[in-house]
Amino acid sequence: MRAMGGEERGDRRRTQILDAAARVFAERGYHRTTVRDIAREAGIADGTIYLYFSSKQELLLGLIAQLGRFAERRADFAEAGAMDLRDFSRSYLALRFEQVRETRHLFTAVLPEILADAELREGFSERVTEAYEAADAELARRARRGELGDLDPQLLTRVAAATGLGLLVLAILEEPVLAERWDELPEFLTRLWFDGLPRERG
Amino acid sequence: MRAMGGEERGDRRRTQILDAAARVFAERGYHRTTVRDIAREAGIADGTIYLYFSSKQELLLGLIAQLGRFAERRADFAEAGAMDLRDFSRSYLALRFEQVRETRHLFTAVLPEILADAELREGFSERVTEAYEAADAELARRARRGELGDLDPQLLTRVAAATGLGLLVLAILEEPVLAERWDELPEFLTRLWFDGLPRERG
Amino acid sequence: MRAMGGEERGDRRRTQILDAAARVFAERGYHRTTVRDIAREAGIADGTIYLYFSSKQELLLGLIAQLGRFAERRADFAEAGAMDLRDFSRSYLALRFEQVRETRHLFTAVLPEILADAELREGFSERVTEAYEAADAELARRARRGELGDLDPQLLTRVAAATGLGLLVLAILEEPVLAERWDELPEFLTRLWFDGLPRERG
Amino acid sequence: MRAMGGEERGDRRRTQILDAAARVFAERGYHRTTVRDIAREAGIADGTIYLYFSSKQELLLGLIAQLGRFAERRADFAEAGAMDLRDFSRSYLALRFEQVRETRHLFTAVLPEILADAELREGFSERVTEAYEAADAELARRARRGELGDLDPQLLTRVAAATGLGLLVLAILEEPVLAERWDELPEFLTRLWFDGLPRERG
DNA sequence: CATGAATGAGATTTCATTCAT
DNA sequence: AATGAATGAAATCTCATTCAT
Structure with missing residues (x-):
């Protein structure tokens, strides 16, 4: 010592x-x-x-x-370029959801304050936007190769981020089902996004 | 006067x-x-x-x-029982996203404070849980009829709610792309959830 | 009307x-x-x-x-000049104690405030002093005629006034014995002051 | 330091x-x-x-x-049991009047507030009542031995307390004669109470 | 005359921050 | 480096008083 x-x-x-x-x-x-x-x-x-x-x-x-330093420990999208999108999704989500579980109280401490103050919101927005740019570029690349069907890549980035963020908010609220089944989410989301709900029969 | x-x-x-x-x-x-x-x-x-x-x-x-009174102006799930799920989703989301646009500043004012305080969190959680129960019941019914494929209805409720909540948070953060294209979201989400991303080719 | x-x-x-x-x-x-x-x-x-x-x-x-107007409704000391002091005491006290009983709540309302504020205290003191002057003069006259023994007339005025004031304070405090036996006080005080406690035996 | x-x-x-x-x-x-x-x-x-x-x-x-702690520094009535009542009175009053002189401003600060508020009045009354009990008992004992003549011991306790309290109130009002001659009061009161005013001549 | 909604000065209390020890 | 007593700016809230109706 x-x-x-x-x-x-x-x-x-x-x-x-x-x-x-x-x-x-x-x-x-x-x-x-x-x-x-x-x-x-x-x-x-x-x-x-x-x-x-x-x-x-x-x-x-x-x-x-x-929180920022934590967010940067992200799987690099560039490196993921070669991966199958579905596999990437599942493993990326697994990493993220694991990280979030560990640091939930950090989010609980900080997120409300970020949302409460216009100035902090702006600063946070900028960082999130930076993060989007990498994802946007990667998804745009995949869109050009037809991997996203006709889904708009920009909206897809936002919706995926929003889903994660929303689940985080529900975790902060200590929603009991999610608290119990948090680990199932990467698989569940991947299935939802890639397979979708069943089309109308007949 | x-x-x-x-x-x-x-x-x-x-x-x-x-x-x-x-x-x-x-x-x-x-x-x-x-x-x-x-x-x-x-x-x-x-x-x-x-x-x-x-x-x-x-x-x-x-x-x-x-906010609570506002949230109660909800499309009644029971009435939706007969509808095609995809159509219901699109029209329900359209209603909700329109409502949220009108009252975004109310959420901005209130949500951070709810998230910040353990006591308010608890009160809010209870109300959200009540809202889930109706949705859970309806989705369970549809699950039994095979309308959800093999997706778990409880997780589906939470993920759908989380997606909406997360988009609301991004709106509070004034994310520019969403600000611009907010109206496209009901259709986009419906397509994402029901059609899904393309399966891996080959 | x-x-x-x-x-x-x-x-x-x-x-x-x-x-x-x-x-x-x-x-x-x-x-x-x-x-x-x-x-x-x-x-x-x-x-x-x-x-x-x-x-x-x-x-x-x-x-x-x-309260002041009430206090002025006093037996006139000048008129009492011819009376036997003991008889005057008893009848004067009887009048006063009767008056006080009726207006106790007025005293309760006002006296604390008078005591609390230096300025009001001064104003009140002046009025009390004026009242003393008449009593002082009358008692001094009686003292010269030997009616007070060797008791100082100025102190006697103050002590008699103090006794009445103190009983009023105890009444404000709702002292139960006095509340019960208020009417006995004029006689009791007269006996105490004029007969005194027994001298030491032997 | x-x-x-x-x-x-x-x-x-x-x-x-x-x-x-x-x-x-x-x-x-x-x-x-x-x-x-x-x-x-x-x-x-x-x-x-x-x-x-x-x-x-x-x-x-x-x-x-x-004030309460101060009031408890009282001459013990029990110990006084053997004393001649007149001597006890004089020395007890001397102690008390000396104490009051020292702490007049404390009374001035506190008494009005006690009188002003029904709740404080009640609390104060209780403490005063406790103090009476010792005096009542002692005087009742002396009454049985004929030391009080036919004066009621309970009223005597109240009247004596009232006299002291009233003099305190006059002191708070800064009555000038009492301010000047405060030290004469124990002797004066003892003479008044024990010798009384002269009986009517003839 | 009477009303009571509106005003804003002023009081109590909290708490981030400083600094002598 | 660490302490925690002291500071005083600033916030919430009350209530005597005014005045349009």
Whole structure:
């Protein structure tokens, strides 16, 4: 321990504080949470937080940054170029849903605040848009090869993202069926999207 | 004006205040909005708000109630029993997406706050669960008649709801493509869900 | 009724309002009572009060004035000059204690507020001092004739006044023994003051 | 200073705040005094008060508690059992009047508020009643031994208490003669009560 | 005269942030 | 580095008072 560099120890404190913040934000929301609540949860004094973060707002931004870093751990679409779309979908979704399960409380802490404030919404939108661009390009490529039928690639990107986002929201709401059957979703979505509901008989 | 009944005038004031509240909550979020902000937006004095709402919190609950009343204006699943599922889907989605467009700012004002607070989350979950029950029953019935293929009806309900909810979240984020092409979504979703993506060739 | 002069009707309203004010002030105190409370108690609208009193403070002063007018209905000390002091004491006390019983709630409403505020205290002190002057003069006259033994007439005035005031305070506090036996006090006090407690035996 | 225990420093702050509160309450009354007034008087910031008292009301209750603790420093009636009643009276009154002189401003701050509010009145009455019980018992014992002549012991307790209370009220009103001659009162009262005014001559 | 909806000044209280220890 | 007492800006809410009807 004593051998740990000062910087590393500082990082550990930052993480300890951010984790505590995520827990209490998730429970009561950013605004209803006091800096003292966070300090208590982290087991440190109020003032100590300000040695690592310049303001309460900075804590929120720190959590948003964590979420961003997390989002970047994505399967690379480019690498997926060669894969069968259906297989890619299933494995990509499996990865994502696994990640979301681990970090649900981080989303719970952060997403409401992002949605609540016009400025944060804008910042978040930009990042999401960047993420779309890669997906849009890849799907456009596949569309040109006829892999999407006549479904519009841009809408498909948004609808797929929306479905994931909506499931995340329901998870935040602790919807009991989804809580129980979360792992079935990658397979279920893949079947829904690729096979569709049965056409009208006859 | 003079002829207006006292009760009616009171109702009008309530609505005027709730509308103002929705606008400013949507812009800055519930907590960053002061009661004074709301009064300014409504063009009245601070104290007047308290003649119609006993607290700021009560304003939020008033908006949630509006949302609830709005949500109840739903196409009745029972009546839809005889319809072709694909046709029902398209017309139901069209109705819903139209409704959401009208009340997007109400959702923007209220949803983040619901997601932020564990207690509100619980209350909201209960109402959503009630709504599921009707849909679950109807889809189970259709499943027994083979109309859903081998897709699980409970998951289907959640995934469809999640897709709508996720699109709403993207709308709150003012995603530009969706803002532009919102009206295409009922048709797009119906095609996606019923026809699916093309199966792998060969 | 219709024949009643406008002024007289106005006086009646004033009295109605003052009575209502006395009742609610006595219960919750001047500051905890709202103008609306008074209006409700009087069975009129808030604004109507301001047709008869220019402010809430003016209501309090109105009640203090009532108390003052009441205090002036005093047995005239000059007229009592010829009476036996013991007889005067008994009959004077009987009158006073009877008056106090009738107007206890007026005292309850007003006295705390007088004691609470340095300015009102001063005004009240001046009036009490004026009342003392007559009593002081009369007692000094009797002292010169040896009727008080060697008891200082100024202190005697204060102690007698204090005893009455203290009993009033206990009545405000609803002391149960005094509530029950209030009428015995004039006789009791006269016996105590004129006969005294028994001297040490032996 | 540096050596002072945290608890002791906290107690000192509490006392500092209560003292300041007593001073300003005595001057302007509880309700006309703002928390800011108290903070200014104590030489601290508004918010600091709330580190030691959870509300303004709690400050008042704190002062009432101080008064209660003060009232308990009473000469024990039981121990006085053997004393000559006249001697006991004089020394007991001397103690009490000395105490009251020291804490007049505390009474000034608190008594009006107790009298103003029905709920506080009730609480105060109960404590006063408890105090009476000891005195009642002791006087009843002496009455059985004929020490009170035919004076009713219960009324005597109330009248004696009322006299003290009334003198306190006059002191709150800053009656000038009493302010000047306060120390003569124990002796004066003892002479009045035990020797009485002279009987009618002849 | 009477009403009661509207006003807005002012009070209490909270809590992010600072800084002496 | 860590503490936590102190700060004071800012928010919610109350209520005496006004005035159009």
